Amino acid sequence: MVFSLLSKVPLCSATVTGELTGTPGDGDVGRHLLVVTVTDGTAPVSKAFTIDVSNVNDAPEWRLPPDDLELEHGTPLLMAVQAVDADGDDVQYYIASEPAAEGLTVGVLSGDVAWYKPRPGTYLVTVTASDGEEDVDTVFDLVIKRAKVEDEGMGNAPLYAAIAALLVVVVLLLLWTVMGGAVAAEMLEWFKREYGFEEKQKATDKGGEDWDHLMDLARTSPPGSRGTMFLPHMSGASCPVVDSASMGAFVGLRGFVKPNVFRQAGGV
Numbered sequence: 001m002v003f004s005l006l007s008k009v010p011l012c013s014a015t016v017t018g019e020l021t022g023t024p025g026d027g028d029v030g031r032h033l034l035v036v037t038v039t040d041g042t043a044p045v046s047k048a049f050t051i052d053v054s055n056v057n058d059a060p061e062w063r064l065p066p067d068d069l070e071l072e073h074g075t076p077l078l079m080a081v082q083a084v085d086a087d088g089d090d091v092q093y094y095i096a097s098e099p100a101a102e103g104l105t106v107g108v109l110s111g112d113v114a115w116y117k118p119r120p121g122t123y124l125v126t127v128t129a130s131d132g133e134e135d136v137d138t139v140f141d142l143v144i145k146r147a148k149v150e151d152e153g154m155g156n157a158p159l160y161a162a163i164a165a166l167l168v169v170v171v172l173l174l175l176w177t178v179m180g181g182a183v184a185a186e187m188l189e190w191f192k193r194e195y196g197f198e199e200k201q202k203a204t205d206k207g208g209e210d211w212d213h214l215m216d217l218a219r220t221s222p223p224g225s226r227g228t229m230f231l232p233h234m235s236g237a238s239c240p241v242v243d244s245a246s247m248g249a250f251v252g253l254r255g256f257v258k259p260n261v262f263r264q265a266g267g268v
Helices: 149-195 197-206 210-219 259-265
Strands: 002-006 030-039 045-053 061-064 069-072 077-080 082-084 092-098 112-115 121-130 135-145 229-231 249-251
Touching (some): 149 197, 197 210
Antiparallel strands (some): 030 045, 077 112, 229 249
16 A cells, blocks of 8 residues: 655655654644545545644744953943844843843843943853743853053042142142241331330440340230230231231230230231
């Protein structure tokens, strides 16, 4: 006897012994009508029957897998990966890395990989594509190189700024001190010229310098000049606040204030 198979699809074939063999593929999913004929050389006999081929889930396949990547520190990571599913199922993406890369993400549906603030280091990154039943992984190396030496130096910018600010303060203090010293010398000279008549006469009569007699008189006043203060703005204020309208003055005067107090308050 001879067997034969009539079918519109190449699903399977019949052997001379009557066995049906074949492996259905994705394109064979569905119902198929098969007709088997057997003959002994005289009168053929046929039998029709159907075969239902059920779908078996296929795992997604990578169409656009990620490649190994190397970036400079500070350069954002932006790339796309893609997997397709032969069954037409939606593919979802997941990402993980070793060591953990904080901020590294992948779009669950889009497959867009992003890391906007990558940290220097070497990472083994695993991207997973899933159709809900089966997962398929792809792995790539990600290297974030450290910044160049000149770039690393920018990390000291706050320190440099603080040092610069401190230098400015020091320069201002020095300028204030120098200018204050010049003003003090000028005021002492003014006080001696305008109010040092007695001391000048003592220097003439007893010898020595009028400055010496002024200093001796100032020493007789207690520390603090009994609360009397002298504002040396005889030519306006210059440091730290410039004010040409500011005027000099003796303040804190009381009835017991004597000339020696004026001399001490004035810096003599």
